[in-house]
Amino acid sequence: MAGEHYFSADPAVAHERHEVVFEALDREFRLVSASGVFSWSRLDPGTAVLLAEAPPPGPATEGALLDLGCGYGPIAAVLAAAAPRATVYAIDVNQRALELVRLNAAALGAAGRILPMLPDEVPETVGFAQIWSNPPIRVGKSELHALLLRWLPRLADGGVAWLVVAKNLGGDSLQRWLAEQGFAAQRHASHKGFRVLRVEKPLP
Template identity: 65%
Template sequence: MTGDHYFTAEPTTAARTREVEFTVADRDYTLASASGVFSAVRLDPGTAVLLRKAELPSPDTAGDLLDLGCGFGPISCVLATTAPAATVWAVDVNERARELTAANAERIGAADRVRVRAPDEVPAQLRFAQLWSNPPIRIGKDELHELLLRWLPRLADDGVAWLVVARHLGGDSLHRWLVEQGWQVERQASQKGYRVLRVTR
């Protein structure tokens, strides 16, 4: 046993590499993954629901898109594929996750449009047209709220955030909390025990 979690900054477990295959919007993806990152052996079910039920960016979407807690990069790679005119910022505290996302962006031919960064490396002046996240619920409620209070205000005035949260892990209470913070929140979909939330100003 180790103390590593997917939100550990520098995993100490050996990186057992594998490939993860999935399909989104009729496109097949084969991405590299490794132990020590979130959902290392498959596309996480919540992420799959998010990518299936949220409104993917259109091909003419421009500007900066944020993948918050990118893991090995499935959301970043889908966004970069569906919105080739946009810049995707893939943010994660986990160094191994960032390395994998960078490699996967190169694998799909989008290395020039996916900026992989640690949270503190994202330019402070950036505002995001879209924010996408399967947020790290298991870091704890207070830490989760702090994370969202840091990044949601960086949406552009007309920006939209897409979040997916398991109902049994507090999806409905998070919905209520976001409304209490002054955000407009719509439940876009419910599937397989997950809530897909659309958040705007």
């Protein structure tokens, strides 16, 4: 896959299937991926760091969780397994990615709890207990900032967002920018060149 095909709503590249296998929550996940989606041939290193370093939601967690920029759904799959009483909204602009999330959710027995959607399909009334994201840094700074300013304010009271960003792609500057916007942004972990940021909404 060349360039940023995974940003396309309907990727034109050939639809080649692949199985991605990884471990999280002391169990093995096997997900179907395909060409034309982000990091389709393996678990992205940033996503791997996020899943290893950020604390998963507890089994008693209820309400809505958000996988922002879900790709084929590795974060959504782990969130659904960690919090079986929660609903996971998995959003992406890539239709192929959303179809893969549907397939993977069904295979995991979580079709009713993982909801793949385009961003505009998420009801405006939904607030999120947690937001998890390996955000698409390469879309450009203005687009990235607009994305975060659209979704981070939808954290519920007491909610938290977990973001992973490569240091060499601006992880530290993003943390500073989030603080400038009024968010409480802390570096939770630093591993393999990635920053894991813990972000909360400002107090009223």
